[in-house]
Amino acid sequence: MNGLSETSSETVLQFGPYRYYVQRRVVCADERPLQLGSRALDILQLLVEHAGQVVSKQALIEHVWPTTVVEESNLRVHIAALRRVLGDGLAGQRYISNVPLRGYCFVADVRPLAPQATWPIPRKPGPIHNLPVPLQPLLGRAALIAELGSQLPARRFLTLVGPGGVGKTRVAVKVAEALLPRYADGVCFIDLSSLSGPTCLAPTLAQALGLGPHGDALEAIAEHLRDRQLLLVLDTCEHLIDTCALLAEQLLRAAPQLGVLATSREPLLAEGECVHRLMPLRVPAPAPRPDLETALAHCAVNLFVSCAAAHQAGFRLRRRDVALVSDICRCLDGLPLAIELATAQVDALGLAGLLSQLQSGAAALNRGRRTAAPRQQSLRASLDWSYALLSPLEQVALQRMAIFKTSFTLRTALTVIGCERIDEHGLLAVIAQLAAKSLLMVEPGEGQMRYRLLTTTRDYALEKLRTSGELTALQQRRARHWEPAPPRSPVAALVPRLIDTLAFPRQAPRGAPRFAV
Known part of the structure; x- marks a missing residue:
């Protein structure tokens, strides 16, 4: 927690309703x-x-930025912020x-206060902030x-929802940092x-x-916060979702x-809640001749280059x-x-080796920072966390949906993965x-909704499906009921069907098994 310490001897200057504790650089009202x-x-100290x-x-400028060349506009911005906080005018x-x-x-x-009036400095009843x-x-x-920073103060209750690894915590921390002056x-x-x-x-x-x-801790918290202007950040609510909603x-x-x-x-489904779904970073669309400048305009590529350079000195994206x-x-994704x-x-496998690993599964994503939270030390750990929160029926359905390489409709899903339950x-x-629960993506289509799993989620669910022993039977049912995604061109429409024909037999054996959960 960032609290304010106490001292017995300090220069304190008073102007208007404010006291400026010079040594600690704190202004109180x-x-x-x-x-x-x-x-x-x-700026305030010099003035x-x-x-x-x-x-x-x-x-x-020389006092505030002694080793940096800055524009006069920077000074005006900080003067304006100082005036706003002091209520100048x-x-x-x-x-x-x-x-x-x-x-x-x-x-x-401006007048100095007598020494005996400088102790103790008023303390806040709670932390200024404890953001990581x-x-x-x-x-x-x-x-x-x-x-989000402009919406939250008015809406009061905002939930960032998205799949594991999409960056919800980091975005929440940045929003909270930006809103510190508002609370x-x-x-x-x-x-x-x-x-x-x-x-x-x-x-x-x-x-x-x-x-x-x-x-009664909840009653004590409510009484403590009754007259306070504070932002409460509840991170990772999904495993305590009912309790978080009520709180x-x-x-x-x-x-x-x-x-x-x-x-x-997933949303808390509480009264007054405003939900914002956090989407993955933008990735470049497939192109016959991808352009360097176009690729770098996508945030996912920028993040890849930045992280790769941190692991491999001198890494840069070549054409x-x-x-x-x-x-x-x-x-x-x-x-x-x-x-x-x-x-x-990247340092060990190279770009081509990394891509090959990813196309064969998520083996390259099973080791991360030792100091990260357990659910974020690997992609498998992140997906394990989500999978464990599913009901048995949801787990089975997720596994079976991994049979679809592309998006699918409700009717296709019912035909291929449906069973007695x-x-x-x-x-x-x-x-x-x-x-x-951010495990299935929804894509509006022409006249009907389509659904798909993120590639990383599908790889995880497909491994579970293999372990269950249902993969072969589902492949056979999938081969008998083929429904293409909306094609982009007549040529593109032929590709999935050709792959499907080569991968699975068109005639299933008689007496195909019925599934039970």
Whole structure:
């Protein structure tokens, strides 16, 4: 937690309703620390030290950016942010005046406080924030973060939903960082993945908020948050989804200034929830002669190049390798976690070897960072986490759907994977659940919906299907009922059928087996 420490001797300057603790570089208003960046504090310190005097723009720039050449516009941005936080101009109160062609002047009265008044500094009742510090840049999500950052304060309750490895946690952390100035009482981040059961949620949250043990932890949390302006980030809710939904609803009712940002592989289905599905990064479409510049315009390729360079010194994308890297990113469905895991193998396998491994399965994605959360140490671990949360019927349906290499319709699925327990009504329910849990992609088609598994999910489910002993029988049923995806061209329409004809016999033996779950 980022708290404010105490000291017994410190220079404290007061102007208006604010106290500036110089050594700790903290500005407080009504016993509440303000959210100010380091650059804004540098500007404030120089202006306050020369209160009543004009400080030139050049002097400010040299003080704030002593080793960097910056434009004057950067100074104006930080001055504007400083004025906004201080409420400059509200109720006739002025702090920073712009002197044309000369610079800026701090015009409010500044007076030092007596030494005995400098201890203790007012402490916040909770953390400023406890967000994890990312060690890698987040590529391809800037516009999304800005959009979510503008929506959340108004909507109050937002859930980021998507498959494992799509980057929900990283996006949530970046959104929360961007919103720090909007929440005076800060941000509280809770990683729920290690919690073993629903009874652990409220006590864990109470501890994160700095509350002592209580008989009714949820009631204590609600009372603590009632008048506070705080953003609560609940990360990895899917295994405690009912409890998280109930907690979010109760806290949002009790605390009108509270915001809740959740991440989950399926919606919480709680009152007031706004769901945003996080999609994989964009990948290049197949092209006869892929272009380097066009490929680099896709976020998945950019992430691949960045991660590969971190593992292999001097790595760069050459024109002759564009097709290989584009194919790899498509095999990985643009999933950031899958791309990061795959690039760790480039040094040992090379691009062609990595692509060959991926086309034969996900073996190259079974080892990742030792320090990552267990579910993120490999793609298999991520899929194991999702698979374990499925009902037995959903597990069987997911396995059987792996028989489809491309998208399929409800009718095709019913014909090929249906059984005594998976009739049309049951299949609709299972498809809805798998889609909600981010394991099945839904694609609107002409007159009917189509469904498909991500390549990485299909590889995982296909392995489960082989283990179940149903693969051969399903291949035979699939061969008897072939339905092509909407073709892009007359030639493209022939390709799946040709592959299907070569791969499976057209005549199935009599007495084909009926499936039972």
